[in-house]
Amino acid sequence: KRHKFWETQPVGQFKDLGDTSLPEGPIEPPTPLSEVKQEPYNLPNPYEWITCDIDSDEMCDEVYNLLTHNYVEDDENMFRFNYSKEFLRWALRPPGYYRSWHIGVRAKSSKKLVAFITGIPARIRARDNVVTMAEINFLCVHKKLRSKRLAPVMIKEVTRRVHLENIWQAAYTAGVVLPTPISTCQYWHRSLNPKKLIDVGFSRLGARMTMSRTIKLYKLPESTVTPGFRKMEIHDIPAVTRLLRTYLNQFVVAPDFDENDVEHWLLPKENVVDSYLVESTETHEITDFCSFYTLPSSILGNQNHSTLKAAYSYYNVATRTPLLQLMNDALIVAKRKDYDVFNALDVMQNESFLKELKFGPGDGKLHYYLYNYRIRHELRPIELGLVLL
Numbered sequence: 001k002r003h004k005f006w007e008t009q010p011v012g013q014f015k016d017l018g019d020t021s022l023p024e025g026p027i028e029p030p031t032p033l034s035e036v037k038q039e040p041y042n043l044p045n046p047y048e049w050i051t052c053d054i055d056s057d058e059m060c061d062e063v064y065n066l067l068t069h070n071y072v073e074d075d076e077n078m079f080r081f082n083y084s085k086e087f088l089r090w091a092l093r094p095p096g097y098y099r100s101w102h103i104g105v106r107a108k109s110s111k112k113l114v115a116f117i118t119g120i121p122a123r124i125r126a127r128d129n130v131v132t133m134a135e136i137n138f139l140c141v142h143k144k145l146r147s148k149r150l151a152p153v154m155i156k157e158v159t160r161r162v163h164l165e166n167i168w169q170a171a172y173t174a175g176v177v178l179p180t181p182i183s184t185c186q187y188w189h190r191s192l193n194p195k196k197l198i199d200v201g202f203s204r205l206g207a208r209m210t211m212s213r214t215i216k217l218y219k220l221p222e223s224t225v226t227p228g229f230r231k232m233e234i235h236d237i238p239a240v241t242r243l244l245r246t247y248l249n250q251f252v253v254a255p256d257f258d259e260n261d262v263e264h265w266l267l268p269k270e271n272v273v274d275s276y277l278v279e280s281t282e283t284h285e286i287t288d289f290c291s292f293y294t295l296p297s298s299i300l301g302n303q304n305h306s307t308l309k310a311a312y313s314y315y316n317v318a319t320r321t322p323l324l325q326l327m328n329d330a331l332i333v334a335k336r337k338d339y340d341v342f343n344a345l346d347v348m349q350n351e352s353f354l355k356e357l358k359f360g361p362g363d364g365k366l367h368y369y370l371y372n373y374r375i376r377h378e379l380r381p382i383e384l385g386l387v388l389l
């Protein structure tokens with residue numbers, strides 16, 4: 001497949017795949033800041049760049065509406081991600097964020113937002129190198145403006161603005177195959193509301209299975225079973241940071257979270273992120289942690305249901321409680337909070353609980369990418385300790 005744009009970029013190229021002589025690490029050296037293009041890339045005439053201030057209700061509404069109608073759909077167009085406004089504000093304003101990396105494209109005449117792309121700064125470790133990277137997300141071009149080569153311009157513009165902050169690497173995921181994935185992961189889904197998933201056509205009644213038998217198969221207890229299992233609170237940040245940093249050390253690529261990052265990304269936020277921990281009833285030490293984020297989806301073309309309430313496994317650490325039991329408690333909490341499905345990637349140690357907790361494999365793949373950073377061998381999902389939103 002010809003990748004006319006991606007063949008021009010400092011990313012692993014398919015033609016280099018076999019070449020083990022290429023060193024791991026940055027592909028191109030940084031450019032002197034004086035040589036970074038100072039002015040924005042040219043857009044086709046009817047359009048102009050707009051820096052999106054996500055704090056402004058009006059702008060946040062515009063971003064929310066563009067994504068609600070034009071963001072990612074599954075291959076069967078059954079669902080479209082429906083990130084909430086409070087989720088977008090969380091996702092885009094981590095410690096050290098740059099408003100200039102929240103980039104929109106407007107039609108000059110109608111003033112309508114027609115495209116969007118974002119970056120946030122993140123310290124990511126690749127093997128033994130901690131690199132400050134941009135995490136790129138929410139790339140979206142209005143359905144009416146597709147296949148006009150707008151995406152490469154959006155990508156070059158966010159790259160330029162990231163370069164201006166002296167950052168030269170990026171991390172991103174996509175459902176599409178581009179040059180060149182550092183890893184390819186699989187989504188797994190655990191039904192919490194099997195009747196709804198069957199009604200919308202995602203799941204089908206198993207052979208020789210009745211609806212009531214199916215509901216019983218996925219039934220969960222009312223309350224969690226692990227002694228000391230409770231919501232994370234602000235005073236837990238130091239202990240959770242220690243627990244998570246130690247746990248993430250085992251992976252080839254993982255975030256380098258400090259306490260500020262843990263406070264932002266893992267302190268519970270209603271309808272955005274839930275996190276729980278196990279505090280030993282004897283020693284009061286924090287021995288385990290689990291978390292999931294809330295990402296609803298619009299259900300496309302169904303008479304009875306308009307929204308799917310989905311929980312996505314985030315970061316989980318089990319050092320005393322069996323991971324199976326910890327994640328089952330996470331399912332119990334998610335069911336009690338009326339989620340329809342609990343989704344997880346086969347990254348980190350997730351494989352160890354997926355089948356046993358009745359997750360089924362999805363048909364979607366998620367490819368992980370690094371920009372301007374070569375990883376010598378493609379990573380197995382269990383070597384990945386990074387979850388992007």
Ligand SMILES: CCCCCCCCCCCCCC(=O)CSCCNC(=O)CCNC(=O)[C@H](O)C(C)(C)COP(=O)(O)OP(=O)(O)OC[C@H]1O[C@@H](n2cnc3c(N)ncnc32)[C@H](O)[C@@H]1OP(=O)(O)O
Pocket residue numbers: 002003004005006007070071072073134136137138139140141142145146147148149150151152155158159162163167168169170171172173174175176178371372
């Ligand atoms: C140092 C800092 C560096 C920062 C930057 C790092 C890199 C960040 C990279 C971005 C990471 C985003 C991560 C992220 O947000 C999470 S992945 C979600 C992406 N968004 C969606 O799928 C929403 C629905 N789709 C659309 O809005 C459009 O189809 C988009 C905008 C996707 C493409 O618009 P279009 O109208 O359909 O297509 P053209 O404009 O005509 O352009 C065609 C070219 O775009 C390449 N393409 C298609 N999908 C892509 C994708 N998901 N990533 C990268 N490239 C993608 C394609 O391969 C082709 O290039 P090629 O000819 O070389 O093959």
Ligand SMILES: CCOC(=O)c1cnc2ccc(OC)cc2c1SCCC#N
Pocket residue numbers: 072073074075079080081175187188189197202297308310341343344362364
């Ligand atoms: C019921 C299981 O599927 C999903 O939860 C779901 C929901 N919305 C989507 C929107 C766009 C979409 O585009 C790939 C996929 C979904 C999916 S499956 C992959 C995400 C997970 N897990």
